[in-house]
Amino acid sequence: MNLKTSTAPENPNQAETHRQLLEAAGEVFAETGFRDATVREICRRANANIAAVNYHFGDKEALYKEVLRYSQQKALQKYPPLLGVAADAPPEKKLRAFVHSLLLRIFDKGPTSWHGKLMSREMIDPTAAMDSVIEERIRPMSEQLWKIVGEILDCPVNDERVRLCSFSVVSQCVFYFHCRVIVSRLFPAQEMDAAYVEKLADHITRFSLAAMKHLPEAKTSKSHSNATRN
Amino acid sequence: MNLKTSTAPENPNQAETHRQLLEAAGEVFAETGFRDATVREICRRANANIAAVNYHFGDKEALYKEVLRYSQQKALQKYPPLLGVAADAPPEKKLRAFVHSLLLRIFDKGPTSWHGKLMSREMIDPTAAMDSVIEERIRPMSEQLWKIVGEILDCPVNDERVRLCSFSVVSQCVFYFHCRVIVSRLFPAQEMDAAYVEKLADHITRFSLAAMKHLPEAKTSKSHSNATRN
DNA sequence: TGACATGTCAAACAATTGTTTGAATTATTT
DNA sequence: AAATAATTCAAACAATTGTTTGACATGTCA
Numbered sequence: 001m002n003l004k005t006s007t008a009p010e011n012p013n014q015a016e017t018h019r020q021l022l023e024a025a026g027e028v029f030a031e032t033g034f035r036d037a038t039v040r041e042i043c044r045r046a047n048a049n050i051a052a053v054n055y056h057f058g059d060k061e062a063l064y065k066e067v068l069r070y071s072q073q074k075a076l077q078k079y080p081p082l083l084g085v086a087a088d089a090p091p092e093k094k095l096r097a098f099v100h101s102l103l104l105r106i107f108d109k110g111p112t113s114w115h116g117k118l119m120s121r122e123m124i125d126p127t128a129a130m131d132s133v134i135e136e137r138i139r140p141m142s143e144q145l146w147k148i149v150g151e152i153l154d155c156p157v158n159d160e161r162v163r164l165c166s167f168s169v170v171s172q173c174v175f176y177f178h179c180r181v182i183v184s185r186l187f188p189a190q191e192m193d194a195a196y197v198e199k200l201a202d203h204i205t206r207f208s209l210a211a212m213k214h215l216p217e218a219k220t221s222k223s224h225s226n227a228t229r230n
Numbered sequence: 231m232n233l234k235t236s237t238a239p240e241n242p243n244q245a246e247t248h249r250q251l252l253e254a255a256g257e258v259f260a261e262t263g264f265r266d267a268t269v270r271e272i273c274r275r276a277n278a279n280i281a282a283v284n285y286h287f288g289d290k291e292a293l294y295k296e297v298l299r300y301s302q303q304k305a306l307q308k309y310p311p312l313l314g315v316a317a318d319a320p321p322e323k324k325l326r327a328f329v330h331s332l333l334l335r336i337f338d339k340g341p342t343s344w345h346g347k348l349m350s351r352e353m354i355d356p357t358a359a360m361d362s363v364i365e366e367r368i369r370p371m372s373e374q375l376w377k378i379v380g381e382i383l384d385c386p387v388n389d390e391r392v393r394l395c396s397f398s399v400v401s402q403c404v405f406y407f408h409c410r411v412i413v414s415r416l417f418p419a420q421e422m423d424a425a426y427v428e429k430l431a432d433h434i435t436r437f438s439l440a441a442m443k444h445l446p447e448a449k450t451s452k453s454h455s456n457a458t459r460n
Numbered sequence: 461t462g463a464c465a466t467g468t469c470a471a472a473c474a475a476t477t478g479t480t481t482g483a484a485t486t487a488t489t490t
Numbered sequence: 491a492a493a494t495a496a497t498t499c500a501a502a503c504a505a506t507t508g509t510t511t512g513a514c515a516t517g518t519c520a
Contacts, residue, residue: 017467033355035265039508049469054509056467120354124347125263126411134415142416163417164433168402171409175401178408181356185364186372187393203394211441247497269478279499284479286497 018056020046023111025053026067030114033121034064065129068118072137075115079104081141091151092209098145099173099208100201106177107197116177123178145169152212165212172204248286250276253341255283256297260344263351264294295359298348302367305345309334311371321381322439328375329403329438330431336407337427350408375399382442395442402434 024045028037039053039060046052057063085097106116122130143157149166150157176183180192190196254275258267269283269290276282287293315327336346352360373387379396380387406413410422420426 033263033265035263038506040506049467050471050508051469051510052467060508117354123409123411124350124354130411134412138412139416165437167405167413168434168437171405172398172401174405174409175397179353179401179404181353181360182364182368183397186369204398206446207395207398207441210444210446211437214440214444216436216440268476270476279497280478280501281480281499282497290478 017046017048017052021048021052021056021063022067022070025063026071026112026114026118029064029067030117030121034061034125034127061127064127067114068122068127068129068133071112071115071118072133074112075105075108076137078108078110078112081144091148092205094148095152095169095209096201096205098148099169099204100198102170102173103176103197103201103204106174107192120178142166149212152209153215161215165208165215168211169204169208172207173200176200247276247278247282251278251282251286251293252297252300255293256301256342256344256348259294259297260347260351264291264355264357291357294357297344298352298357298359298363301342301345301348302363304342305335305338306367308338308340308342311374321378322435324378325382325399325439326431326435328378329399329434330428332400332403333406333427333431333434336404337422346407353408372396379442382439383445391445395438395445398441399434399438402437403430406430 021042025037025042027045028042031037037060040050042063043050043052053060053063057066079101081098081101082094083097083101085094106119108115122133145166146157146162149169150159150162153159153161153165155161176192184190184192251272255267255272257275258272261267267290270280272293273280273282283290283293287296309331311328311331312324313327313331315324336349338345352363375396376387376392379399380389380392383389383391383395385391406422414420414422
């Protein structure tokens with residue numbers, strides 16, 4: 001008995017079924033959620049035996065944790081938060097890139113399209129696996145956004161307005177994915193293709209920039225000497 | 231055998247267990263979702279026998295449909311979309327009321343606090359029961375918002391900008407609830423009490439108004455003669 | 461080749477869960 | 491009060507599901 005715990009396999013045979021189980025599990029977990037997903041269905045899609053999940057991952061929950069980490073890593077690797085925009089680019093450009101990359105990650109149609117759905121499910125029913133995802137992935141991304149928003153608002157990153165406005169930006173991105181049931185019901189004609197994602201990125205960026213540059217209390221007392229420093 | 235289908239009961243005893251089952255089911259469904267909720271737990275909380283669900287509602291799924299309708303009706307009755315703001319009030323006031331009522335409905339702590347969670351779950355795993363909820367509740371509310379936004383943008387309600395901006399408004403409201411796992415993890419100190427809901431309503435309204443009044447293409451070609459007509 | 465570890469497989473196990481059943485209890489009607 | 495209908499109850503049923511088991515196959519190394 002082997003019972004590896006989250007380490008990459010070395011044997012080519014094992015590596016193959018290991019990877020196929022991950023892919024199949026990602027699909028099924030995304031489609032039906034953790035509880036509704038059956039190991040039988042996962043193994044069927046992976047062309048593996050029923051006992052394969054327990055042999056390779058220990059149990060169903062450990063497999064799920066692996067899938068979550070795997071999808072996060074893949075998605076962030078495919079669409080990094082700033083999409084290659086230069087570090088010294090104007091904050092407006094960075095904001096646009098941040099928004100676009102978030103939309104691309106969520107709406108990705110590729111082989112790892114389960115990332116968005118898995119994250120949506122984690123929002124409602126967070127598992128223990130979500131802890132590390134938040135600390136290792138989401139918090140750094142948030143801090144990146146705070147810096148950008150802080151520059152645009154011209155106020156320190158720990159100002160409450162930075163937090164509120166940053167959430168306002170992110171919320172518009174996740175909405176179209178999380179509430180796509182409603183969006184596509186109210187506007188059945190609208191397809192969610194790459195061109196539309198681009199259009200959404202445009203709107204969200206313009207909407208948010210207009211808001212932040214004309215926010216009633218945006219230019220009040222606070223000094224702006226250290227606005228871009230941390 | 232009775233097997234009533236979604237009609238209100240007439241017998242006082244039956245009415246009592248019927249209602250208690252609905253309340254208990256609302257709790258459990260909100261906490262754990264449809265699949266993870268067990269009829270045994272629901273009946274336990276309702277002080278009813280295991281067979282009560284099947285006797286009163288037919289099966290577990292029919293009970294769920296009832297719960298969803300019940301929670302929607304209760305929530306909208308408690309917090310109507312415009313919170314009593316006059317029909318001829320300025321659109322800015324109406325927007326603020328719309329935002330506030332949506333937040334109140336979602337964050338409601340009262341006896342029917344499961345409304346928000348149930349809706350979140352329906353977004354990800356829409357059941358057949360969601361169809362009627364969208365058509366009977368959500369679409370009318372959306373049209374109400376489109377009118378308000380159309381007035382603010384000064385363009386017809388079927389303009390694409392109205393749709394995009396309306397979604398931008400709603401998205402900020404649902405975000406704080408749907409992604410509260412992340413929000414409360416990034417800012418553990420922040421409590422989600424009534425005062426904070428008020429503050430959120432303020433920010434979202436100000437942010438959105440600033441955006442809509444200064445949107446780059448907000449005042450282009452379209453005529454505004456029929457802006458408030460439909 | 462032979463010994464040994466690794467991986468795969470079909471079958472069975474144990475626990476959970478929605479539902480049904482038929483008797484017992486309670487309420488309503490005649 | 492008797493009869494009838496409605497409701498509750500404990501027990502059992504049937505299906506699903508995660509997991510385990512022990513045999514069998516495959517590959518590796520002496």
